[in-house]
Amino acid sequence: MSFDGLFTHAMVKELNETLSGGRIMKIHQPYANEVFLVVRSNRKNYPVLLSAHPSFARAQISRIKYTNPQTAPNFAMMLRKHLEGSRLIRVEQVENDRIIRFVTxxxxxxxxxxxxxxxxxxxxxxxxxxxxxxxxxxxxxxxxHVPADQNRVRTLMPGGTYVLPPKQDVINPFSSLDGLANLILDNPKVDGLAKEIQHHFQGFARDSAYELATVLQESGNALTMTQDWLNKFNQPKPQLITTEKNIAFAPFDWLTLTGKTVTFDTLSEMLDAYFSEKSEHDRVQQQATIVLRTVRNELKKNKNKIKKQRAELENADHADEFRIKGELLTTYMSQIKRGTTQIELPNYYDNNEMMTIPLSNQLGPSQNAQKYFTKYNKLKNSVKYLNSQIDLAQKEVDYFETLLAQIDIASPQDIAEIREELTQEGYMRVQNKKKQKTKVSQPEKFYASDGTLIEVGKNNLQNERLSMKTANKSDIWLHTKDIPGSHVIIHSSEPSDETLYEGAMLAAYFSKARDSANVPVDYLPVRRLRKPNGSKPGFVIFEGQTTIAVTPDSQVIQKLRQNN
Incomplete structure (x- = not known):
């Protein structure tokens, strides 16, 4: 379902029961539209996410890790000034709207x-x-901050008076169900009833209105059924449902959502599982704007370079034609008159078929012949050079396609490391010479079903250190075959078949082939890896590998992550 007024009602109840009476110990603003409050309640610390994101706005207790900026934004500083050390009196919802108040x-x-x-x-x-x-x-x-010329309804700037958004003429269903009976009589079909429920009652998104309309199609007292349905929001049983099209969340059993179901203890835990990839991917895209532009520009430049050089190489394939023309001119030089612009001569390489050879009227017969030999030699000599340049450009293309794949699975911290790598390699300028060098973060840790540690590098700097420095020579290294992806290390010299399969699953999942089936994954002991001199970070060569095929499964990955 959506994070509508009904879901807000359930979330506010959970937050109020968990946090009220606690103290706000720390405040962070790691992202432009999101704030974390660390609330200590009942001897536990709860990181509370308050998100004003245009697509993922929500409030929840979130255990997803984040990295704070070196300098706190002004809004975070203002919150610290007024809220740090304060007691959270209560969390409340404004009627059944998507507005939550944290009173301190x-x-x-x-x-x-x-x-x-x-x-x-x-x-x-x-x-x-x-x-x-x-x-x-x-x-x-x-x-x-929203200037007055962009919002004339109310003031959205510091110093103004806070006014609630314009209220709609709807009824809070938790206060009254007046008019429901008439809605059911006037709209016997589910679609029509859902629309009227959404227009008549406050806090219903389209999907929740359709759910209630579906429930009311069953026989029974409509008011009692609706009241019972609403009461379930006070005692939720959170769940994620994997449907044929996507993954959805619901606060309890949802008739209109069918598929594989995973239950959670709290709404917040469910939202963490649901938003972990969606919100992280969006945060990465926000922070990676300059990095993405650099990578895409370099990728486009090298692809165009390859296209141009292959065209030149194709021209070099006709080099023998210039040699033949030069030899024919040399053989029949006595027949060539100075000032002639072309001549037809028998080609003894092709059954004496006549060949038309253009000539320069400014050059003599010998000079015209030499001109063709010069073109021939130039083209022949260019073949080796062009092949080497195409090979170099292709390596650049492979490198930047690998970076694009890494950005797609990156966390915000990984973006800083990818930026550092691009700076070290000379593709990006140093923004601040006094700025400290980015510290390489740790690879993500997973644990196989039998408890074996498996580490996954998320960028080239992590991959380099993981594979070439920290891994034991007897550990098992995995990587998708000929597909950009992460280096994966199984910290065991003789992993079980199940652990090897789970390691391959991680390698396939954290690669460009995440959404593909039967992804080939190479594996071999770390001792067989070699890093060529002068090669880019994360680049290795190897031989003697074994290849297995796996199909990535996000639920398996989540299970391996939870084993941590």
Whole structure:
């Protein structure tokens, strides 16, 4: 389902029960539209994600790791000033809308009690996060500043008065179900009833309205059935459902979603599993704009270079024609008159068929012949050079296609390392000479079913260190065959067949062939790897490998990750 008002109702209940009474210990803003509050409650730390992302706006307890920027954004600094050390009094929803209020109590700079509220509005591209003085309703700051000429309905700048978004003429279903009976009588079909439910009641997205309409098609008292259905949001049984088309989430058994189901203890854990790849991929794309542009430009440049050089190489295939013309002119030189622009001579290489040979009227017979020999020699000599240049350009293409595949599976930290690599290789300029060199992060760790450690490099710098420095010579190295992907190390000299299969699954999943079937994966002991002198980071050569085929499965990967 969508993160609509109904799901917000369930999430607010979970957050309020878990966090209310806790203290806000730390505040981070790792991404432009997202803030993390570390709330300590009942002797546990809970990282609370408040996202005003235009596509993934939500509030949840999130265990997904993040990397903070070296300098905190202004909004994060303002939140720290007003909220660090404050007590979270309660978490509440505004009616059944997609608006959540985090009411806090703390002390200002003078030591006086101060109540401030974080208000998260989850409204698609209009999503925003406000820090508001609870007493005066003045906006202290907000994560997205919107000038008055872009929003004339209400003020969305610091210093203005916080006003709720314009209210629609709808009913909160948790307060009243007035009019439901008439809706059912007037709309006997599911589609029509779903539309009317969405227009009549607050907080229904299209999919949840369709779900309720489907439930009401069963026989029974409509009001009782609806009330029972709404009560399930107070006692959710979170689940991810893998359908034929995609993966969806639901707070409890959902009639309109069928497929393989995985259950979770909390809504937040479910959302972490659902958004882990979606939101991470989006965050990477935001941070990788310059890196992607550089990689794509270099890729395009080298592909064009190969195309041009292959055309030149094709011309070199006709070099013998120039040699033959030169030899014919030399043989029949006595028949050539100076000032002639062309001549027909019998070609003794082709059964004396007549060949027309263009001539320069500015050159003598011997000079015309020498001109053809010169062209012949130039083309023949260019073949070796062109082949070497095509080979170099192809290696560049392979390198940048590998980087594109790595960006596609990268975390935000990996982007910084890919940028560092491109800078070291001379493809990007050093932004700040005084800036410290990026520290290479650790490969991601997984554990096979039998407990064997498996490590996966996510970029070339990680791959280089993992395969050539940290892995034991007897460990098993895996990589997709002739496909850009990650280096995978099984930390065992004799892994079981199941562990070998799981390692191959990881290699296929963290590659360009993630969505393919029967992906070939090479494996061999690390001792057989070789790194040519002067080669790029992460590049190795090997022989004596064994190849197996696997089909990537995200659920298997998640299981291996949870074994950690």
């Amino acid at each position: 109590s703390g002390r200002d700079e003078l030591g006086d009690e101060e109540q401030t509220t974080l208000i998260l509005e989850m409204m698609g591209r209009h999503s925003n996060l406000f820090l508001v003085n609870e007493a005066t309703q003045q906006i202290i700051d907000l994560i997205k």
